[in-house]
Amino acid sequence: MTLTTEETKAQPTLRSHTAPTTRRTGVLPTEGSLLERPPAAAHLSDEDVRRLGAELDAIRDEVIGSRGARDAAYIRRMIKIQKSLEFGGRVALCFSRYKPAWIAGTGMVALGKILDNMEIGHNVLHGQWDWMRDPDIHSTTYEWDFVAPARGWQHTHNDLHHTWTNVLGKDRDVGYNILRVSEDQPWQKRDIANPIVNFALSFVFEWGIASYDLEWDMVKAGYKSREQFNDDLAALKQKAAKMVVKEHIALPAVAMLTGSGRRALGGAVAANAIRNVWAHSVIFCGHFPDGVDYFTEEMIDGETRGDWYVRQMLGSANMSGSPLFHILTGNLSHQIEHHLFPDIPSNHYIKIAPKVRDICRRYGLPYTTGPMGLQLASTWQRICSLALPDDFDRKRPVASLRAAFAR
Amino acid sequence: MGARSFALSAASVFTTPARPQDFLRLVNPLSSARQLRGVVTSVTPECAGSVTIAFRPGHGWQAHEAGQYARIGVEIDGVRQWRSYSLSAPAGQDPAITVTSVGRVSRHLVEHTKVGDIVFLAPPQGDFLLPTGPRPLLMLTAGSGITPVMSMIRTLLPRRADADVVLIHSSRTPEDTLFRSELAMLDADHDGFHVVHRHTGTDGRIDFTTPTDLEQLCPDWRSRKTYVCGPAELLDDATLMWRQHHVEDALSVERFETALLTDASGTGGRVVFEKSDKEADADGSSTTLLEIGEEAGVLMPHGCRMGICRSCLVPLRAGQVKDLRTGEIRSDEGDLIQTCISAPAGPVHLDV
Numbered sequence: 001m002t003l004t005t006e007e008t009k010a011q012p013t014l015r016s017h018t019a020p021t022t023r024r025t026g027v028l029p030t031e032g033s034l035l036e037r038p039p040a041a042a043h044l045s046d047e048d049v050r051r052l053g054a055e056l057d058a059i060r061d062e063v064i065g066s067r068g069a070r071d072a073a074y075i076r077r078m079i080k081i082q083k084s085l086e087f088g089g090r091v092a093l094c095f096s097r098y099k100p101a102w103i104a105g106t107g108m109v110a111l112g113k114i115l116d117n118m119e120i121g122h123n124v125l126h127g128q129w130d131w132m133r134d135p136d137i138h139s140t141t142y143e144w145d146f147v148a149p150a151r152g153w154q155h156t157h158n159d160l161h162h163t164w165t166n167v168l169g170k171d172r173d174v175g176y177n178i179l180r181v182s183e184d185q186p187w188q189k190r191d192i193a194n195p196i197v198n199f200a201l202s203f204v205f206e207w208g209i210a211s212y213d214l215e216w217d218m219v220k221a222g223y224k225s226r227e228q229f230n231d232d233l234a235a236l237k238q239k240a241a242k243m244v245v246k247e248h249i250a251l252p253a254v255a256m257l258t259g260s261g262r263r264a265l266g267g268a269v270a271a272n273a274i275r276n277v278w279a280h281s282v283i284f285c286g287h288f289p290d291g292v293d294y295f296t297e298e299m300i301d302g303e304t305r306g307d308w309y310v311r312q313m314l315g316s317a318n319m320s321g322s323p324l325f326h327i328l329t330g331n332l333s334h335q336i337e338h339h340l341f342p343d344i345p346s347n348h349y350i351k352i353a354p355k356v357r358d359i360c361r362r363y364g365l366p367y368t369t370g371p372m373g374l375q376l377a378s379t380w381q382r383i384c385s386l387a388l389p390d391d392f393d394r395k396r397p398v399a400s401l402r403a404a405f406a407r
Numbered sequence: 408m409g410a411r412s413f414a415l416s417a418a419s420v421f422t423t424p425a426r427p428q429d430f431l432r433l434v435n436p437l438s439s440a441r442q443l444r445g446v447v448t449s450v451t452p453e454c455a456g457s458v459t460i461a462f463r464p465g466h467g468w469q470a471h472e473a474g475q476y477a478r479i480g481v482e483i484d485g486v487r488q489w490r491s492y493s494l495s496a497p498a499g500q501d502p503a504i505t506v507t508s509v510g511r512v513s514r515h516l517v518e519h520t521k522v523g524d525i526v527f528l529a530p531p532q533g534d535f536l537l538p539t540g541p542r543p544l545l546m547l548t549a550g551s552g553i554t555p556v557m558s559m560i561r562t563l564l565p566r567r568a569d570a571d572v573v574l575i576h577s578s579r580t581p582e583d584t585l586f587r588s589e590l591a592m593l594d595a596d597h598d599g600f601h602v603v604h605r606h607t608g609t610d611g612r613i614d615f616t617t618p619t620d621l622e623q624l625c626p627d628w629r630s631r632k633t634y635v636c637g638p639a640e641l642l643d644d645a646t647l648m649w650r651q652h653h654v655e656d657a658l659s660v661e662r663f664e665t666a667l668l669t670d671a672s673g674t675g676g677r678v679v680f681e682k683s684d685k686e687a688d689a690d691g692s693s694t695t696l697l698e699i700g701e702e703a704g705v706l707m708p709h710g711c712r713m714g715i716c717r718s719c720l721v722p723l724r725a726g727q728v729k730d731l732r733t734g735e736i737r738s739d740e741g742d743l744i745q746t747c748i749s750a751p752a753g754p755v756h757l758d759v
Binding site: 067068069070071072073080083084086087090127130131132133134135136138139140141143144145151154155239242243245246250251254343 | 420421422423424425429430432433439441442482484485486487682683684701704705706
């Protein structure tokens with residue numbers, strides 16, 4: 001294929017900085033032994049873990065070997081539906097002074113954005129569709145309808161979060177630096193605002209992720225160069241400007257022709273908010289409900305391939321639901337399967353989920369899942385209860401809070 | 408800026424980060440901002456195992472010249488595969504390729520292409536072109552090597568009454584001769600066109616060690632501008648003979664195969680694909696940079712995969728690479744590397 005000028009001009013994104021400790025290279029060994037397995041897997045022997053790893057490798061190989069024309073047709077159909085929703089929704093918003101058009105337009109744009117971010121964007125940016133060699137859906141060229149530029153997000157998400165899933169101090173997605181989501185994170189005074197911060201974050205989630213991807217704290221700590229930060233900031237500014245112009249200026253301006261300018265603006269804002277709340281909810285249900293484990297750096301010292309798989313399973317949580325629900329979550333409802341195999345096409349997760357669940361059952365490992373409502377409630381309960389210090393005394397709330405703030 | 412590109416950039420304000428073309432594709436399957444496409448308009452059987460596929464290209468295609476080739480991409484089992492094909496249609500017309508069912512991509516094209524299918528295209532290229540002034544011509548072709556020459560003949564004969572062309576075409580049997588009836592018709596209609604069929608199944612191959620065979624088929628071969636296209640042996644034999652008779656300058660060769668050095672170890676090394684933020688270790692074998700990149704999941708530009716079309720060029724950022732055809736080492740920063748015939752010779756950084 002020939003690269004177009006636009007592609008050749010793409011910003012170089014080589015990132016030399018790494019997280020505070022050394023980066024992992026190459027493939028994890030299949031043989032070996034952890035000093036101490038996490039409590040939920042303490043009953044497994046080295047041999048058990050090796051066999052479990054081999055079973056999961058076999059599942060992966062089977063999926064990789066079966067990829068083909070049907071998968072290609074699947075992702076193309078998703079893209080077609082997504083583009084139709086987005087186009088139809090925006091046309092409807094141009095006539096949004098009629099209420100049904102406003103409702104239809106807002107809904108379609110929101111749905112289009114959800115499909116773009118979840119089932120298409122997230123998965124394309126993981127390289128799940130790279131094997132097709134189609135530049136329109138390749139991880140190195142795709143850009144999504146999300147203010148966070150794709151290349152920077154790939155670094156914090158694919159590289160850092162997926163490598164160090166739920167390892168405190170390494171996986172920066174644990175609380176996204178602003179929330180307390182695990183008892184293992186020491187309580188700080190600001191954590192009292194946990195529920196409010198999380199509630200506010202849900203509406204502006206894409207902006208939260210965009211600023212999180214800049215990794216300002218890493219610059220301050222000296223792990224990320226000021227230069228890289230400036231490049232990332234420039235990319236974000238450029239993309240954010242285009243997105244704001246599209247949503248809040250260009251569309252309302254056209255809609256003014258039918259006297260629908262203000263309504264169209266409202267519709268665009270609402271659609272973005274719906275998408276943000278949905279993405280936030282789905283993503284928080286992946287790692288923060290009850291039943292999910294967190295790990296320390298010592299616990300992964302000497303991790304084998306099998307132990308890595310075990311950590312992914314213990315550190316993730318699924319959601320049950322219909323096939324349509326799975327698509328709308330970008331198959332992140334199969335968070336466990338996604339964390340085991342982040343680069344296999346998302347439409348395969350639903351098929352391999354029973355096998356993974358069976359492995360968990362046979363090896364006596366938890367497989368955390370439930371309907372979205374329950375998982376969401378569990379996540380919020382955790383966020384609310386972790387707002388309070390560990391020694392909070394329910395009988396003497398004011399006094400124990402006063403004591404905590406005095407420390 | 409033309410009206411079209413102005414309209415597209417205006418529309419991109421409403422479609423960012425997607426391109427307007429991504430939406431236009433809902434109604435026009437040829438619309439694309441990243442990859443030129445064409446729609447198949449006809450599939451015509453030529454002889455056993457060969458078909459001519461004609462297609463209408465989307466916006467951005469430049470009309471081809473007679474004798475040029477283009478890279479054609481098709482999806483096989485969901486994966487996009489590319490090969491180069493000579494364009495057999497007359498210059499300036501919608502492109503057509505004549506494909507013989509050899510190799511995975513060609514077999515797929517012959518067996519599965521239907522009218523309405525989408526193929527992916529790269530712009531036509533190649534300098535196997537007709538001379539600018541009128542000259543007597545000799546076309547020496549074998550097998551599917553006739554396809555670029557067919558485009559030349561179809562272009563030249565209707566336009567120039569003074570054309571003087573001799574075509575010597577080798578095929579195994581009359582049944583597997585491409586364009587047989589059309590060539591007979593052209594021979595009958597045009598005084599300046601003469602076709603000679605050589606059926607190697609019965610007559611054997613043309614002997615190029617002495618000019619005897621050729622002198623019989625075309626006595627004035629030395630005074631003709633000659634085009635040769637076919638298997639590597641034919642090209643090598645012809646080149647040698649023209650050189651021996653000091654008429655090498657009158658020969659144009661179209662080569663479709665390249666022999667790699669038999670022992671062309673690149674010695675390996677770590678390859679860093681900078682833009683893609685990917686790395687891979689290459690062993691000491693002759694695995695090419697293209698293969699290493701594809702294995703690592705990098706969207707490598709690629710084309711013929713044999714060092715001809717130069718669509719796999721990637722700038723070298725640092726390190727050195729070895730050309731597997733010549734053994735030449737290249738290490739200049741910024742040099743464009745043909746990744747399909749180069750292997751790493753030590754650590755390499757590529758700008759892709």
